[in-house]
Every structure is written in C-alpha cells, then in structure tokens.
Amino acid sequence: MLQRPRRRCEGTAMGAIVLDLRPGLGIGPFSLGMPICDAFAQIEQQPNIYDVVHVKYYDEEPLKLDIVISFPDHGFHLRFDPWSQRLRLIEIFDVKRLQMRYATSLIGGPSTLATFVAVYALFGPTFPGIYDKGRGIYTLFYPGLSFAFPIPSQYTECCHEREAELPLEFPDGTTPVTCRVSIYDSSTDSKVGVGALMDKACAPPLAAGSLYMEAVHVKLGEEIWFTVGGQHIPFGASPQDVWTELGRPCGIHQKQVDQMVIHSASDPRPRTTLCVDYFYNYFTRGLDILFDGQTHKIKKFVLHTNYPGHADFNSYMKCNFVIYGSDFGGSFHQGEGTAKRMITPSTKWEQVKEILGDCGRAAIQTQGSTSNPFGSTFVYGYQNVAFEVMKNGYLATVTLFQS
Structure with missing residues (x-):
C-alpha cells in the first residue's frame, strides 16, 4: 500500500x-x-x-x-x-x-x-x-x-x-x-x-443516462463508438464533427514535439522538430483526440485508465474502453466466447500479449524524475494501437492510430 x-x-x-x-x-x-x-x-x-x-x-x-x-x-x-x-x-x-x-x-x-x-x-x-x-x-x-x-x-x-x-x-x-x-x-x-x-458498501447506482464510465468500443484503425450516447467518431473526422458529437472539449493544446518520429524510417526529420498537431482534451471522458495540424483531421485517440501510480493520475477520469482481438475482425458486437479476448482497462499486459501476440521490445517513456516520481513506463506497438504499460503490468494509456 x-x-x-x-x-x-x-x-x-x-x-x-x-x-x-x-x-x-x-x-x-x-x-x-x-x-x-x-x-x-x-x-x-x-x-x-x-x-x-x-x-x-x-x-x-x-x-x-x-x-x-x-x-x-x-x-x-x-x-x-x-x-x-x-x-x-x-x-x-x-x-x-x-x-x-x-x-x-x-x-x-x-x-x-x-x-x-x-x-x-x-x-x-x-x-x-x-x-x-x-x-x-x-x-x-x-x-x-x-x-x-x-x-x-x-x-x-x-x-x-x-x-x-x-x-x-x-x-x-x-x-x-x-x-x-x-x-x-x-x-x-x-x-x-x-x-x-x-x-x-457499494457506490450508489448511476443515474439513468449517465456518461460516467460509459463503455467506449474500439474498431482498430477505423473508429470509436460511445455506447450510451451512440456517437461514432472515425479517424479523419474534423474538429467540427467532434464538437457536434461530444460537445466542447475540456481543453485544447498544441503538441509541441513528436517524440516518436525518430522511430519512423520513412521520416528523416530531427526528433526535436516542432509539431503543429493539436489535442482536444476530454478529461471527463478519459480521452484525448489528436488532430493533424495541416489537414485538421483526427490522426490519434488516446484513452486513459487513470490508475494511481501514473504521472497522469487524477488528470483524467477513467475511460472504460473495450477492444476486441483481431480474430473478431474489429467487430463491435460481442459474440459467444469473445470475453476472454477483450482488452479493457482491467486487462494486464501479459493478457494483451496472449490476445494480440508478442510485439517485441518496448520503448521507454519517462517524464523525468522531478515531474514524475513514479518512474518510467513502457510503450509497446502493434498495427493501429500502442499500449503504455506501468511497472505493475497494468495499462496506463492506449493510443489508437491508422498504420
């Protein structure tokens, strides 16, 4: 403890x-x-x-x-x-x-x-x-x-x-x-x-229609779907589309540096190249949406689990996401026997590997010992999705993108 x-x-x-x-x-x-x-x-x-x-x-x-x-x-x-x-x-x-x-x-x-x-x-x-x-x-x-x-x-x-x-x-x-x-x-x-x-003792039931802990289903490489409100947000959607579906964001900020671009062999830009991309932050939904600064289209979703022991704890409410294994073709509909192949905020990293297979070595992510007393996390990438994993094996964030 x-x-x-x-x-x-x-x-x-x-x-x-x-x-x-x-x-x-x-x-x-x-x-x-x-x-x-x-x-x-x-x-x-x-x-x-x-x-x-x-x-x-x-x-x-x-x-x-x-x-x-x-x-x-x-x-x-x-x-x-x-x-x-x-x-x-x-x-x-x-x-x-x-x-x-x-x-x-x-x-x-x-x-x-x-x-x-x-x-x-x-x-x-x-x-x-x-x-x-x-x-x-x-x-x-x-x-x-x-x-x-x-x-x-x-x-x-x-x-x-x-x-x-x-x-x-x-x-x-x-x-x-x-x-x-x-x-x-x-x-x-x-x-x-x-x-x-x-x-x-149990927390009282949520009010009918409450958006708290709303299940957010993921179709890898395509879109996310909010089950209570019924909104579908696809890759390539515009800021206007997102405002219409989710309302005003809690915050907007520019992405200063694309730190992962150095890992892309097709992009020779220096790692410190300034980025004109920008985020819409929906803290109450546990969600960030990254827009391309040139095209103003969605290029990434970042889903937060809000676990204690992570530098972002208490910055976001928990996102109750559901990702299905590749065997089910990215379907939103859970069929018989799919529960064991679902990835949720409760899924540990070892279970993710059992579902999606091994992806090789991790990239190490840290925000520095001064601003982050909890130490480094590890980022593992697959096609259309990357997982940030804490030292205890639980997922801190899930980043969705189009390969």
Whole structure:
C-alpha cells in the first residue's frame, strides 16, 4: 500500500472543522458515488482545511483494494471502489478529531463525546445491532449510517448474542463511546460496519443516462463508438464533427514535439522538430483526440485508465474502453466466447500479449524524475494501437492510430 502525502500548511488548527453529516449520502462536500477526480477537486478548493492528505492504494494490484483518500488530522477517510473509482464508503476512524453536524445538533469532536446515549438521543430508536465477539465491537445501524462501539472485556456478557440488546450503559454506569462511524449507500439495505461488514458498501447506482464510465468500443484503425450516447467518431473526422458529437472539449493544446518520429524510417526529420498537431482534451471522458495540424483531421485517440501510480493520475477520469482481438475482425458486437479476448482497462499486459501476440521490445517513456516520481513506463506497438504499460503490468494509456 503506497501513500502520497501532501505538505501541511503552517498555522492550520487540527480538528477545527465541522462537517454536515448526511446519512446514506455523504459528509461535508463529499458525496457517496462521486468520482475520485471530483473528490480531489473539492480538496483543492479548500487547501487550508484539507492540508494534509494521504492517498493509499495497492501498487502491485491496483484493482484488488480500495483507493483511499485519508485525512489524518481530521480523523476520517474516503474509500473508492478501485474499478469504478467512485466513492463507496466514508469512515470516521477517530471521532474525537471530527465534529459532525446532524440537523441542528453537533456530535463528535474533542468537546462532544459520541457516546451511545448521545447517538441514541440524536438519531432516535433503532433495531438491536450486531456484536462481533472476535473484535469486541457492537455496531448500531441506521439507514446509511452505522456506529461501532468497543465493549470492554469485563462486560462482554452484556452482548453475548449476535443480535444483542442496546447497551445504553454498563453495570458501572458508564456508556460506550463510538470508535468508528460509517456512512454508506442505503439503497441495498446492507448493514455496513467494521471488519467483513465494511466490504458490503457499494457506490450508489448511476443515474439513468449517465456518461460516467460509459463503455467506449474500439474498431482498430477505423473508429470509436460511445455506447450510451451512440456517437461514432472515425479517424479523419474534423474538429467540427467532434464538437457536434461530444460537445466542447475540456481543453485544447498544441503538441509541441513528436517524440516518436525518430522511430519512423520513412521520416528523416530531427526528433526535436516542432509539431503543429493539436489535442482536444476530454478529461471527463478519459480521452484525448489528436488532430493533424495541416489537414485538421483526427490522426490519434488516446484513452486513459487513470490508475494511481501514473504521472497522469487524477488528470483524467477513467475511460472504460473495450477492444476486441483481431480474430473478431474489429467487430463491435460481442459474440459467444469473445470475453476472454477483450482488452479493457482491467486487462494486464501479459493478457494483451496472449490476445494480440508478442510485439517485441518496448520503448521507454519517462517524464523525468522531478515531474514524475513514479518512474518510467513502457510503450509497446502493434498495427493501429500502442499500449503504455506501468511497472505493475497494468495499462496506463492506449493510443489508437491508422498504420
């Protein structure tokens, strides 16, 4: 698990924030189901509040564990599903560091202990919770919200069954104090808490017609097709065609240098020759489109996976592309048995080679150690497609072109 720490701003008071608690929906500016890029945008808008931020992920297998954005000074973190990169669970792991506002009342923080009595008084009656004997934790559930209470060993007999009575107070007159609060989508009626219960949290369903993670099918050497909107964008299309189909790009920039031209035996120009080609950047679709500066026609598509551990992480939302192996003639339609020969953002490089065959040695790509702390990537080329591969074997980008 790797962490990307941010530098603390001087003079920021720890634990001094109050966030609105929205059971089943989110907390403060963070909403369940939001893409990770949107969460980072909220963080960047309030740097004096979210000044210490850790990003944690499993570098070797980035799809195996959640991507976690953690705020150690404020005692909570955000868990994102590693495939969809949408927020599935919010956990307050140090309730004394974060004060929450529900309706007009406050709970948590250094001055308002989140005791069982306080929780019960604020949120009202509910059904008996679940006692995890191995962890010594009693979890109380409300729709989209749960509170975990540690039970001292001398009082475990108060919670001897899986569904125990509400432990409002112990025999000595004390009351349990919350050690963790979980906020999760309540549409599935799942009970989410600590341990194995944490895995039951899922990002809420996308709204009908949402373009997020829209499948983008690739017909190598010909075009790409967006399945929700139904747009077909072929090679050779003009900027006007692209605007009509996809709308205004998020950004436009000129390609300064064609670094790969040196590998073309038919083109004797020096590698440093300035290039008049230009990109349309569709960051929210995980897509760049390169136009020829002379003809103003599409010559390349670049599809981004947005994996952590790559220099472009958080610059693009994830492109959910689908590429079929050559055995299927570039067809958009998946037939029986084709799933094993599909290339998607989840496909590792070894699987790509099994589908398309070996392509020989890779070109090494780096942006320099200063601007890219994650090291080099490797670019492998086939007819009409090139794959940029990270050191863990996952695809960073896919570049489509016409040979």
